[in-house]
Amino acid sequence: xxxxxxxxxxxxxxxxxxxxxxxxxxxxxxxxxxxxxxxxxxxxxxxxxxxxxxxxxxxxxxxxxxxxxxxxxxxxxxxxxxxxxxxxxxxxxxxxxxxxxxxxxxxxxxxxxxx
Numbered sequence: 001x002x003x004x005x006x007x008x009x010x011x012x013x014x015x016x017x018x019x020x021x022x023x024x025x026x027x028x029x030x031x032x033x034x035x036x037x038x039x040x041x042x043x044x045x046x047x048x049x050x051x052x053x054x055x056x057x058x059x060x061x062x063x064x065x066x067x068x069x070x071x072x073x074x075x076x077x078x079x080x081x082x083x084x085x086x087x088x089x090x091x092x093x094x095x096x097x098x099x100x101x102x103x104x105x106x107x108x109x110x111x112x113x114x115x
């Protein structure tokens with residue numbers, strides 16, 4: 001019997017009439033693991049197609065693994081290649097930040113505006 005991990009994925013459209021259809025805040029939290037990777041991928045792709053400017057916010061993250069980090073990096077690269085603006089805000093525990101650094105994702109961590 002497997003226990004389904006809890007994940008929080010939320011898209012908050014930009015404020016104002018002009019920004020509503022162009023800007024979005026993408027919030028990811030909870031247990032960001034390989035079990036949830038297809039959900040995260042679908043969430044990111046859906047929003048990549050629908051919006052022009054992104055704030056990618058990770059907060060209240062309990063766990064994160066390499067599959068999710070790879071999806072986040074791919075999302076940023078894809079947005080850049082489509083000339084779409086992306087801002088990153090990571091509110092992570094010191095343990096998770098240390099994990100990112102040890103696994104070679106220091107450049108991803110350094111993109112955060114919360115540093």
